[in-house]
Amino acid sequence: MLNELALFVSIVETGSLRAAAEKASIPAPTLTRRLQKLEQHLGCRLLHRSARRMTPTREGWQYYEQCRPLVHSLLQATAKLDVTLHQVSGLIRVLAPADLANDNLAPAWISFLERYPEVRLELELDNYTQDLIGSGADVAIRVGAQPDSLLNLRKLGQAKEVILVASPGYLAKYGMPDSLDELRLRDLVISAPLSTWALRHIQSGETVRWQPQGKICVNSVSLALHAVLSGLGILLCPMSLCHNQLRRGELVPVLPQWQGAAREIYAVWSQQRYVPARVRALIEHLADFCQQDPQLMM
Structure with a gap:
């Protein structure tokens, strides 16, 4: 009609x-x-x-x-x-982990806005998983397995290594632990969402999983790194977030034969919504960016 x-x-x-x-x-x-x-x-x-x-x-x-x-x-x-x-214009609301968004992905937000000047980004950063649908956000960046079948997802990249690190000053004062049993007795720094430590021996394949009691526990890897750099203890940390400190010698690997599993990085969005061009463009941009970053590429 x-x-x-x-x-x-x-x-x-x-x-x-x-x-x-x-x-x-x-x-x-x-x-x-x-x-x-x-x-x-x-x-x-x-x-x-x-x-x-x-x-x-x-x-x-x-x-x-x-x-x-x-x-x-x-x-x-x-x-x-x-x-x-x-058209690639208008507002995009994004939920993302604070540490990943502030560190590895920081240049990606800038380059996206430079490429698409008609877009406005609203980033809500939190290291805990937020309700995508309830928040009204267009897309969320999440790390690790995604069991929610009500969401579409696109794998962007992965944090390949998760390792134990400490400062040279801490190790000079307390010594390098030579086993997991000794590690459990040390001062540990815990950062969410890695509050449960799952470590695998890279040669034998043995896997150990436990909930450590930390000297300090925070939901920010950046603050946890600051604590470790100050000599407060040993941290389980994604290599993607501490590789610069390792390269400069500010951090040292601890028990390098034990590592955490790689953690995949996804973009997720609601199945109930049509995905506007601006959101599709952001997802593609982040996927391309991750594949150019040695710490995140698959």
């Missing part, structure tokens, strides 16, 4: 069936049939047909005056929606 109304308005405004058909990119006979269908539905003739021109009947003029603002308003709304869905 709405399509027929739009065609009728177009016929009146262009003054002929042929011009309206060309504007709508449909054959003239098709447009004629749809006009006749509209007239049958209304029970009156809307147009006087002549060889040169089509003019509205009295009822047609009345109907045109009533329909024209509605049709134009609908076309404007459709055009705005098309911009929202198909």
